[in-house]
């Protein structure tokens with residue numbers, strides 16, 4: 001917008017030079033107040049240039065602006081009978097008299113354009129108009145050229161005069177300032193819109209507060225993260241003791257950023273948000289507020305907790321057999337024992353070595369289970385499915401546990417109706433599932449009892465089952481036994497080994513196949529585990 005000062009100094013200059021120029025003054029005053037009235041210049045500039053053309057008795061007038069990206073001259077306004085056609089043309093940098101004015105920064109006044117080597121005929125060709133006289137002055141903001149004002153064809157076959165040139169130059173001061181302000185305003189507005197789009201496109205919540213905790217800026221994601229309505233956050237001060245006073249705290253501690261976690265209830269769910277706050281300074285370096293970026297890390301925090309639980313439970317499991325291995329090893333190293341001969345000593349060495357071997361084997365199976373389990377927990381855990389005969393799956397699983405069952409005095413029986421049917425599964429992993437179920441059944445069954453494995457089918461389902469006559473599982477435990485590391489109290493099961501991972505592993509594999517695993521049991525009357533798979 002032209003300042004009052006620009007306008008009055010323009011008028012003073014004009015009055016000094018032309019004390020009797022009321023027409024021009026009236027036009028400048030009108031144009032000045034028009035330009036002052038709005039930042040939306042389109043229509044105002046056209047009116048201003050119509051006034052200018054009238055005041056100078058010109059056939060047409062125009063404003064050409066330099067396009068920032070290309071340097072081309074583009075018609076912002078073109079008045080007169082052929083205004084619309086004129087606006088369709090754009091001039092290359094330095095093209096025509098207008099281009100020359102921009103390049104040289106000085107006005108050009110031409111009596112017969114057709115005779116002027118700087119003149120371009122491109123506009124005339126588009127408009128079917130013949131340009132004769134031309135007056136063109138630069139639009140300058142400080143030393144920056146932003147375009148030109150041009151009037152053509154003074155009526156009555158007259159050339160433009162010194163007085164016209166002075167008048168157009170004065171007008172150019174008013175218009176240049178107004179156009180510059182409007183462009184600046186548009187730039188600021190566009191930048192603000194871009195910032196808003198970027199902020200609202202972010203998945204992280206953003207909150208900008210001043211040193212009094214008033215909210216200056218927020219994005220859409222923050223509303224969802226903090227579970228508050230837009231109106232509330234716009235109107236209210238930040239009212240949370242954990243984040244209020246942040247800007248002042250950063251200033252006091254002379255820190256530029258601070259990070260901490262916040263526990264919230266979001267949609268009634270416990271939620272963990274990671275907050276990174278950075279200090280906001282004014283150009284002189286004073287602290288004026290803080291910018292907070294909040295990210296929902298609930299899932300990450302849960303995984304982290306699980307990882308820690310896993311590590312501590314695993315270390316605990318590994319320590320028990322290791323302690324007994326170390327204990328027996330130190331017996332073997334015992335000086336007295338080594339120097340003793342005789343049957344007793346031999347027996348002691350034999351049983352210590354056997355215990356070490358047994359515990360070592362157990363340790364190895366534990367580690368294998370752990371490795372399997374961590375492999376199955378990875379996101380890229382892939383199944384390699386193939387059609388396999390049901391009888392083969394069962395046979396391979398039985399093979400894994402046969403000698404152990406015999407050693408424990410447990411009878412293994414088959415109860416299948418479906419041995420010839422085919423299952424479409426990851427063979428290795430499915431055998432592992434069945435072997436795990438058989439292992440558990442054998443582990444918990446008293447000697448002399450029977451463990452049965454079988455398969456049965458419906459139209460679209462295939463069901464493997466493993467049944468035992470062991471201690472059974474109380475109803476309240478039946479869901480929990482599928483959780484990682486969960487074991488029923490050993491006083492009830494007499495269990496001495498295991499990591500509590502077998503059933504969790506089974507559930508992972510079965511659900512990856514789109515199936516489910518369940519148990520039917522009651523304390524004292526055995527258990528039946530069923531693996532229910534969809535038939536592909």
Ligand code: ADP
Pocket residue numbers: 440441444468470471472473481482486487488489493495497498499500501502503504527
């Ligand atoms: P573990 O390696 O400890 O056996 P699992 O995940 O395979 O771990 O089993 C979890 C718990 O479920 C066992 O510790 C045991 O308490 C119970 N359980 C599993 N199978 C049986 C079964 N056939 N009879 C009785 N209890 C069982």
